[in-house]
Amino acid sequence: MAEPARAAAKLVAEDLHKSFGPKVVLDGVSFEVADGESLAIVGPSGTGKSVLLKHLIGLIRPDSGRVLVGGTDVWSLSHIERNRLRRKFGMSFQEGALFDSMSVFDNVAFPLRRFGRRPNEVRKRVKECLEIVHLEGVDEKMPGELSGGMRRRVGFARAIAHEPEILLFDEPNTGLDPIMTDIIDEVILEMREKTKATIVTITHHMPSAEKIGDRIALLFGGRLLFQAPPAEFLRSTDPAVRQFVEGRAQGPLTDAMTEPVGKRISEAP
Amino acid sequence: MRLLEAVGLVVLRLLEQIGRFFQMLGRTAFWAVRPPFDLAEWLRQMVRVGFDSIPVVFLTTLFTGMVMALQTYNGFARFHAEGWVGSVVALSLTRELSPVLTALMVTGRVGSAMAAELGTMRVTEQIDALTSLATEPVQYLVVPRVAASVAMMPLLTLMGDAVGMYGGYLVAVQLLGANPVTYVDNSFKYLTVADDVVSGLVKAAVFGLLFSLIACVRGYDTRGGAEGVGRSTTAAVVSGSLSILLADFFLTKLLF
Numbered sequence: 405m406a407e408p409a410r411a412a413a414k415l416v417a418e419d420l421h422k423s424f425g426p427k428v429v430l431d432g433v434s435f436e437v438a439d440g441e442s443l444a445i446v447g448p449s450g451t452g453k454s455v456l457l458k459h460l461i462g463l464i465r466p467d468s469g470r471v472l473v474g475g476t477d478v479w480s481l482s483h484i485e486r487n488r489l490r491r492k493f494g495m496s497f498q499e500g501a502l503f504d505s506m507s508v509f510d511n512v513a514f515p516l517r518r519f520g521r522r523p524n525e526v527r528k529r530v531k532e533c534l535e536i537v538h539l540e541g542v543d544e545k546m547p548g549e550l551s552g553g554m555r556r557r558v559g560f561a562r563a564i565a566h567e568p569e570i571l572l573f574d575e576p577n578t579g580l581d582p583i584m585t586d587i588i589d590e591v592i593l594e595m596r597e598k599t600k601a602t603i604v605t606i607t608h609h610m611p612s613a614e615k616i617g618d619r620i621a622l623l624f625g626g627r628l629l630f631q632a633p634p635a636e637f638l639r640s641t642d643p644a645v646r647q648f649v650e651g652r653a654q655g656p657l658t659d660a661m662t663e664p665v666g667k668r669i670s671e672a673p
Numbered sequence: 674m675r676l677l678e679a680v681g682l683v684v685l686r687l688l689e690q691i692g693r694f695f696q697m698l699g700r701t702a703f704w705a706v707r708p709p710f711d712l713a714e715w716l717r718q719m720v721r722v723g724f725d726s727i728p729v730v731f732l733t734t735l736f737t738g739m740v741m742a743l744q745t746y747n748g749f750a751r752f753h754a755e756g757w758v759g760s761v762v763a764l765s766l767t768r769e770l771s772p773v774l775t776a777l778m779v780t781g782r783v784g785s786a787m788a789a790e791l792g793t794m795r796v797t798e799q800i801d802a803l804t805s806l807a808t809e810p811v812q813y814l815v816v817p818r819v820a821a822s823v824a825m826m827p828l829l830t831l832m833g834d835a836v837g838m839y840g841g842y843l844v845a846v847q848l849l850g851a852n853p854v855t856y857v858d859n860s861f862k863y864l865t866v867a868d869d870v871v872s873g874l875v876k877a878a879v880f881g882l883l884f885s886l887i888a889c890v891r892g893y894d895t896r897g898g899a900e901g902v903g904r905s906t907t908a909a910v911v912s913g914s915l916s917i918l919l920a921d922f923f924l925t926k927l928l929f
Contacts, residue, residue: 463801487807495805500797515789517804560804619875 414471414602415441415570420459420469422452429455430466431626442596443521443616443631446610446648448657451604454498456623457574460604461484461493473570487549491519491641494563494601495572500555502547508534508558509543515566536598537591553584557591559584560599564599569596573605589615610649614638622648624657690890690912697811697890698915701819704812711817717815721886722783723825727832729778738762738840746849756853759860762841767869771833773921776826776876776880780913784888787818788909789894792902800893816890819882826881827874834870872928876921881919884913 415516422430429452437443439474447453458464460471462478473489481489502511502624512533534540537557547555556576563571576592577585587614596603596616605616613620614634621631622645630637630645638649647655741762749755789815794800803810840859845851864870890910895905 418677454909458801461805463804482807487809489807490807493805495802496797497802497805498796501802503799503802504793504797514808562802567805606684 413437414441414474415460415604416470416472417456417460418470418472420456420466420471422455422464422466424460428626430459432469433619433623433626433628434469435628435631437602437604439469439602440600442605442618444605445628446611446613446620448606450649451624452626453608453623454574457495457572457604457606460667461490461495461572473611476535488515491566491654492569494566495567496556496559496563496576498575499552501649502555502558502562504547506541506547507543508545508547508550509542511547511558511564512561516560517567521633528566530561534558534564536564536595537561538587553580553588556580556588558662560591560595564595564601567599569601571599571601571603573607575605575606575608577607577609585612586608588612608657610651656672680917693890693894694886697773697780697815697886699789699895700811701815701886704809705814705820711813714813714817715820716819717762719785719825720777722821722881723828726825726829728780730775730833731780731836733774733778734837735840736765737774738766738837739840739844741765741770741837742841742844743848746845746851749822752828755849756855756859757817758845759789759841759856759858760863762845763838763860763864764842764869766837766874767834767864768923769873769925771837772826772830772873772880773917775830775833776877776884776917777914779822779826779881780884780917781910782889783822784884784908784913785906787885787888788892788895789906790900792895792905795895796898796901797891809834810893815886819885822881822885823878824881826877830874830877831870834873875928876924879920880917880921881923883916884909887913887916 405627415437417435419428421428427443433456435443445453445456453462459466460473463472465479473492474651476489478486478489502508503514506514507553509530513526513529516529521529530543534543537560539554539557539561542550542554542558547558550558561577577588580588592603592605593600593616603616605613607616609611614637617634619631619633620637622637624644630640630642632640640646640649644656646656651673742758745758746755748760749758791800794814800810800814803813809869842853842856842860845856846853891905891909891912895901897904
């Protein structure tokens with residue numbers, strides 16, 4: 405299993421399978437992300453994008469297949485070693501997932517304190533991180549007092565605080581207005597510039613994927629149907645890609661669903 | 674067949690819950706003895722479980738002691754054994770009523786809050802966020818809560834013993850006109866610290882372990898948004914209280 409390409413890959417997913425009860429969510433997903441590369445994974449809602457992302461950081465264990473981080477199989481490690489490996493990661497969650505019993509400052513300081521940094525070092529780094537996401541003077545606020553876009557950005561600051569090598573973004577701009585969506589994309593690009601991190605972003609927003617990703621991959625039916633750089637992705641004649649890019653209700657993506665489209669839409673949260 | 678299926682499903686669920694309980698017990702024990710030790714969080718939880726529960730436990734045991742004295746006096750007067758009211762109140766409080774009632778009240782007050790808090794953290798992905806920040810959620814969330822409950826329950830119970838006995842004294846002496854000296858004398862005459870008081874405190878510690886672990890498991894395993902949090906909270910109080918009462922019988926049988 406020693407293909408030469410693997411050495412350069414920071415993050416490798418190898419034939420991931422995952423089912424929840426009878427529902428097959430991942431049905432053989434494989435991809436590689438090179439060091440410093442940014443991969444955007446797009447797909448309709450409810451296709452298991454978040455589940456895939458949680459596999460990469462070992463929050464969910466695949467039924468079969470492997471996740472390699474810098475060549476190390478996440479699930480070959482002991483519980484404690486896996487926790488240690490997670491220090492290489494910074495993850496931003498859909499709604500920010502800020503600790504709501506702590507102030508903004510304490511949220512961003514959380515990983516630093518856990519990893520034993522000194523108090524004045526913590527203070528300096530938290531300030532730095534909040535500057536990177538363009539949030540200043542909110543240190544003492546509680547998460548409940550912030551707008552959705554601000555919470556998302558505090559989540560970013562917390563994710564980058566301990567200088568991780570890999571950043572994972574779960575739907576960074578879902579539920580935000582178009583302007584805030586673009587601001588978030590800009591912030592992600594800036595963070596990339598400053599941290600030189602390897603990035604995997606999950607989104608269903610095509611303009612964001614184009615802006616953030618060096619490559620875009622389409623996840624549907626538990627598989628990656630297509631992956632290519634943005635320009636090529638947009639030009640692709642693959643009918644599934646075309647349907648997603650153009651945002652049409654009819655096409656192979658919706659034909660594959662067993663229920664009628666109308667029912668799906670009314671059930672969406 | 675339908676009936677058998679339904680019964681089977683209930684049994685399976687129950688076994689699953691018991692399995693989850695012991696799994697979490699193992700993980701809690703594993704992480705309790707490993708660094709980092711978050712002393713500030715342990716203290717915070719001790720205040721929440723212990724100090725903040727004092728008013729509730731005070732009132733519960735005070736009135737329990739009072740009504741115990743009232744009822745036994747009533748009964749014992751029928752065969753002229755009023756003098757023994759103090760003994761009965763002291764023994765039933767320390768051995769049984771103070772640990773059990775304290776545990777039930779604290780389950781309602783603190784167990785529900787633990788389940789709701791962890792449940793909310795689960796459905797808003799805060800528990801996943803902890804893991805993603807290389808922090809073991811069981812160590813960070815469950816260990817301090819369980820440790821605080823096991824440590825604080827005996828202390829609350831000890832306070833309950835004293836308050837309940839004082840309540841009994843108040844009723845017997847002030848209301849029913851018992852002789853204060855004989856009452857106090859009889860209260861302590863047959864009360865042994867090693868058997869009665871300590872056994873009650875051991876029970877209290879076990880109850881603390883039970884309700885806090887059950888609440889944490891229910892919260893930790895929460896699924897399905899706000900409704901799920903509500904379900905977990907209810908389940909934590911119901912199964913916590915039930916297992917306290919079941920454990921009480923078996924502990925009593927075992928210990929004495």
